[in-house]
Amino acid sequence: MASPENNPTPSFHVVAMPYPGHGHINPMLNLCKAMAERRSDILITIVVTEEWLGLIDSMTKPPNISFASIPNVVPSEQVHGDDIYGFGRAVMTKMKEPFERLLDEPWIQPPDFIISDGVMPWAAEVAGRRNIPLAYLWVMSASVYAEWGRQSNKLKDSSSNSNQHPSEGELYNLASKDFINSTISTHIDNTDDYMKWLDLQPPSSVLYVSLRRFLHVSKAQMDEIAIGLHKSGVRFLWVARRDMSHLQEMCGKRGVLWNGVID
Template sequence: MEGEQAAATTTTCHIVAMPYPGRGHINPLVNLFKFLITSKKITDIIVTFVVTEEWLSFIGAQPKPDNIRFHSMPNVIPSELDRADDFVGFVDAVMTKMETPFENILDRLQPPPTLIISDTFLFWAVTVGNRKNIPVASFWPMSASVFSVFQHFLLFEGNGHFPVNLLEKGEERVDYIPGISSTSLMDFPNFLDGNSTSQKLLQWIFKGFSCVPKAQYLLFPSIYELEPKVIDVLRAELSLPIYTIGPCIPYFSIGGESPSDQSSLSYLQWLDCQPPGSVLYISQGSFLSVSSVQIDEIAAGLCDSGVRFLWVARGEVSKLKEVCGNNGLVLDWCDQLKVLLHRSVGGFWTHCGWNSTREGVFAGVPFLTFPIIMDQMLNSKIMVEDWKIGWRVKKGLGVDTVVTRSEIVGLLKKFMDLESDVAKDMRQRAIQLQQICQAAIDNGGSSETNINAFVKDIVQCHTH
């Protein structure tokens, strides 16, 4: 294609990627680089992906282009997958223990790095890049809407909404965050209560935001047409170039090699045997989960509803297989995007992480939203109220709010009723959003144009 040929270059470029050590932060960066390399946006590129030793053990053996290499640094705590037990302690360690080993790695790399792409939360990566005169692209792993919330967080205090008792005022709606439509307080990232944990995490978040103007680029793994108002606001307010380079999901590998392990073959074969649009795909993410009481209610509701399902559940597989009956499958892992794109899948029950949100939108499926923490509440609101391609499962606040099996049964039967006018309208809107995503990545689309412009910028910076 003409646009792709214009963006390709023979200039050698060595990019160092420094993600926050979490799957939702690592995956979109990996997908970005795989796309840049497989699409030949930059030729003669070397990518050094810096991860902790534990994350290297999880992703180091995954298939990747030859010019992506992994480089490890020591874990920040003995077992990083225990970070949910002491999330604040884990964040403190990331913010205070990773800068020196990262700088030491940069000093040893050959050829010398020409660009750092670092997670926006890792403020010290910008500091190191500036100190070594290496350009830095700040990679924000969430929606642009959530970026605007933190960029304008002082507005909550100015309007008497920080700190605030969300149990009393959670239903109150505000419309003063630039680029974001009227939103209830409970649908913003859950830091408005001002408790000690929130205050500590906000300090680190604001530290990251204070370094954004010191970076040379800001990258959003989003598609402009999904968040046009907020992206326009940020481009007007910030002086550095902003690129929407989404979706940063592995869509470019769909249709490639068939899965080789028997478990993957079995769940795809099972999906092949189900009627079109009849299967509900369920995943609550890879980090925090819902309570065991809520898991039991979901399982009972699925069983009583008779809805077909494919459920990816961490650590609960054996138990759930016994409870859920014969209407579906319970797995500990699947190729999520392939599943969502399968003709038999008619809906996605999700925790509303931004990666899962983008994959569901790209697949054109409607959502049942069950947010747990951080940005997930605002993502849920956007899907349900702004895009109108989903329904809420959980309407109350907090992880401990339990949705009963009878509520779940009623919701599932309505949601998976492909003949109802309401469900048809929602699915039609989901298809329209899918078409917008496809147009964005096609030749001349917004994402393809943004990626080409970013590539041109970093190549010119390197050659000069």
């Protein structure tokens, strides 16, 4: 496990535990940056896997934010999309123990508050055992939150009737299948180019296109989407991570493509 940087010890320590995916880590980073810039007397430690630490460790951040890592107990980000439900089960069943061990390390300041991603219910168990206040950050839409709760409650009620209680991993695997393809993954880019372009467009005139990181779309399918955008004549912002020049040429000039990657 990697320790946070050696910074002066502020009076209040917040530990943030994001779900290990772009669409979850980026909002948590933004929240932590906003908190750190507003209050210089708090230390914020963001806990990620070793792989994610390598991806974000060089990012610019306020001096009162540190990173700490747990081992790579979940599949690599590079193969995240091969089995999205298996990845979710691994998050639910394998991350709690190393996170707890990290909090017990002598070099880490005992946390006064924990912020966890809203899809990791085990964080409440960790915080409860240590009598640490906890808040959940929900990074998806309100409709997804409502559906998540509805499916989870339905599964819990069903398991109670059969006297068989599903694990957190099973709840994630089953409940998420009913809505996971409807969620929008928002990514942050340190450049403001796409925001400047959006500001120049008429209100409510831009179509947002995002296929998420874990969907496998063939080149032929991507070309069909590009042709459809071109023929529709609508303004669009398309998050695409490959063949961007080719797709931009096919789509025309009524929209922009953006790689959605953190600098």
